[in-house]
Amino acid sequence: MIDFELNTQQRMLKEALHDMGKSVIRPQSLGWDREKTIDLGFLRNFYMMSQSLRGENNPMEDFNEGPKNRDPGKPVQTNRTAAMGAEELAWADASIMLSLPGPGLGGPPIRASGTPEQKERFFSIFRDMSDELRWGAYGLTEPGAGSDVAAIRTSCKRDGDAYILNGRKCYITMGGRASWVVIFATVDPALGRAGHRAFVVEKGTPGFFVGKIEEKMGLRANETAELVLEDCRVPAANLLGGEEKYQTKEGFMTAMKTFDNTRPLVAAMACGIGRAAYEYARDFVKDNYVLGRPIPRYSAIAERLARVGRNLEAARILTWKAVWMADHHLPNAKEASMSKALAGQAAIWACIEAIEICGAHGTLSEDHALLEKWFRDIKVYDIFEGTGQIQRIVISKRLLTDLRAF
């Protein structure tokens, strides 16, 4: 049945996160942006609180590690619930979702391709973080290879019971503090995708260094790091999925599979930030415009607001569709990319228009600092996890016959 009602768990999660977002997160958001970090005390409290909420049936664990005893014929709610949570958290603060302790973007490739032993070894550290918060990370992008993933140059060479990795990874979310990072490398760049290997490289491995921590336009509270691998010796047991996994093109597919589940979440976050800006502008108009007077220019402002609102709705509906498909185990690569492409655009536009509607007020980083911050935060949502252009490549390959590359 066509239905757009959240289930009880989703509604409760949304309400709880919204209340906390409003009264706890938003008041700290600007400070975190200035300090360039989310307060660890807050993250710890947030973690402990979410643990107590979760009880026996831990939705985040399901999301990170994949639901246990999953019947592939049976739909789940995990992705839909995660999308609700992601939107609401991003509404409160754009960086928070990317900074939460846990495997982060490193989770999906391990979930998709790791051996049972690897899953246990790398996920178990997140099951109880009451002593210390821990993060995972995902290292694909290099100075010379962004959208063109096949062009990565970080090398890996087998040496006895280990691989020797050399290269540089950049723009790695939480890369500086991660307990481990899924690093993509190549045995031979001439082999293209077939030469790719994914490794889990653990913090403290000799030859594995954190380089520069980036200064960014927005999302400043979220750590973005450069990682350096210099003759870094990684045990063969950390080759994701084991050697036999790479007899086919799986290696590259590992990198890409990550995105079918995470793109709609990024889209959901973008919707949350866009919605924050939209609501801000709407409330600004209510409070600051003299709406009782029939001023002709108002209809132009009303139209702007309405357009922003409906473009966000269009993005949200595609996001929901993508997660609904994921929950039903339907292939959703196209829909995932559609949600990300549309949401990135709609939310950027929402932030731009919101400032326009608020006039000069909107640009002040004192009184209306959140609006100015969201404008800086949102831009990267059309860039990371595949730029808008890359999403359109993914989409068009699924629309046109025999289109393999441009």
Added chain:
Amino acid sequence: MISFEPTEDQKLITGTVSDFAKSTLAPRARDFEKAQAVDTAARRAVHELGLSLAAVPEALGGQGLGLITATLINEELAYGDPAAPFGLPGFGAFLIAAQELGSDEQAQALIAPFADPAAHDRFGAVAWSERKPNRARPGFITIAKKVSGGWELTGAKAFVGNADLAESVIVFAQVDEQAGWNGVGAFVVSKANPGLRVAGRHKTLGLECGHFGEIVLEGAKVADTDRLEGRGDFVAACTRFFAKYSLIVAARQVGLARLAFDVSREYCDIRKAFGKPIGHFQDIAFTLADRHMDAESARELVRRGAWTWDAGKEQGKCLLATAQAVAHAHQVAMRCADDAVQLHGGAGFMRDVIVEKLMRDAKQMALCGASAEQMDQLAAAVELGLPLDPALVWPTPETQAVLT
């Protein structure tokens, strides 16, 4: 629970309508256009499918399947020929106006004739717009004057769908000249009324089989019982009428957008230039990707709009979701049709290919029911908590005039 999957019944209905639209409407779209009418055989076939009363509540003589089902049906019909639904009895604005504006008794009486076996030839119409705004005061030029036992209607209405075919017409007129747009009333006028005259048919840009025309009222007398009072709140009822009718039109725009997209995608697959299919050039592929996102998002927003009504959400939520869906669908359909012509190049401009018709139909349809601009004003008014002033949220002739 969030779900995008229609029920089994809805799938069955959609499948049947889709087959019918592809086999019966699509091949004859150009014939309907030339004849400026959907022919009797096709109308009879649609009537036999028994779909025109799908969304009408059972209590009023319909099938009570809800607005979601109605949007599914209209989307599929339009995928065959977007213009055809405008020439089908029971698919116009009339039934929705009867439901929203009439009492149960009035609605039953107005809807009943559309259920009988001969109803493939039975049309109703809604006479809303006027050629010119009233410069002397807000409100319609057409007036309804209280006379003993009833009302006397005088004026002229324009852009009326099926004006020349309708057996009865719901006419909007000014009942209180001092009250502006709050002083409007609606009346059922029979074709047999000596005071009603069909003045002529409009030549339109698209939707040729829609029979859009003018109606002149020359002291047409109607009884008190012919006045539709909107179940106590006429302004709210009329706002609901335009929202629901516009949502049905938006579902047709979705069908049109999907059709324009599918035709274009197919063409970009087979048409070669510079040694490869044109779809293999990035600019063209990206255009297709954008239009696909457009059509898919409009489709789901229209269903979400319909869901708010079916689920009995509070009025503000229903109006907001509907306004967003309608405005988005109108703009999406226009973009899809425009790009369909563009991607076909010179061939797209020729009448041999359907896309030029889709482009004309899309623009015409964007002015049936409330326009995107009017819907944006409605959405903003709901969001800003402003009173729903009819001068602002109705498609009055003082702004963009619309077809009904």
